Amino acid sequence: MQVHALVFSANTGLTSNALSQSKLPEDSTLLGVILSSDKTNITNMTGRCLTHPLLISLANIKMAVRNKASSHAFLLTALLPITEFLHLAKCMQGVLEARLIHHCLDIILKPLKQAAHIGRMMSDPVGNLRYCFTPLASYIMDTPKAAMLTCV
Numbered sequence: 001m002q003v004h005a006l007v008f009s010a011n012t013g014l015t016s017n018a019l020s021q022s023k024l025p026e027d028s029t030l031l032g033v034i035l036s037s038d039k040t041n042i043t044n045m046t047g048r049c050l051t052h053p054l055l056i057s058l059a060n061i062k063m064a065v066r067n068k069a070s071s072h073a074f075l076l077t078a079l080l081p082i083t084e085f086l087h088l089a090k091c092m093q094g095v096l097e098a099r100l101i102h103h104c105l106d107i108i109l110k111p112l113k114q115a116a117h118i119g120r121m122m123s124d125p126v127g128n129l130r131y132c133f134t135p136l137a138s139y140i141m142d143t144p145k146a147a148m149l150t151c152v
Contacts, residue, residue, distance in 0.1 A: 028119060029130045032059030032137030033112060034066075036074060037145065039082065052080035052101075052145075054108065059137040078108045098148045105149075112136070 024030060036055040043049040055074040057066055066073040080101055085093040114120070115134040122132045141149070 024133060025119070025131065027131065029132045031122075031132050031134050033057070033116075033134050034059050034138045034140065035077075035136065036140040037080065038142060042079075050082045052082060054078045054080055054105075078104070080104050094148075101148065 034057045036057070037052045039050055040053055041049070042051050054077045056077045057074045061073050065071050081104065083097060083100060085096045087093050087096065112134055115132065116136070119131050119133045121129050124130055139146075139149070
């Protein structure tokens with residue numbers, strides 16, 4: 001088993017993807033994106049108000065820095081809804097929930113998909129403009145949500 005702490009250090013990671021650094025236009029930058037979500041209680045005393053916060057980070061931030069809460073490496077992108085459907089069939093409730101989450105993610109991630117496909121001008125920390133591509137490098141989630149997102 002091979003374990004890679006950094007995405008770009010692996011021979012199988014983004015380097016073997018269809019969008020590798022060698023296939024990008026000259027002077028462009030590849031910024032791998034990491035998404036994360038997990039069910040969270042957003043109210044402490046007023047009841048059961050749950051949501052799935054969708055967080056975003058960059059893959060080129062070292063894992064030791066990215067995983068520290070104090071570094072603020074993950075930014076809140078959206079709050080995905082958790083709904084209770086009234087349909088009598090339990091399996092239909094699961095299908096409706098999956099369709100809703102897929103549709104929400106499609107809307108929220110549309111700019112990210114466009115930037116991964118055609119690129120987008122972004123400024124670096126110094127203020128220089130760079131032509132960047134943002135493919136999804138990883139999506140961190142629990143097993144039930146992974147099964148729902150992969151349509152299993």
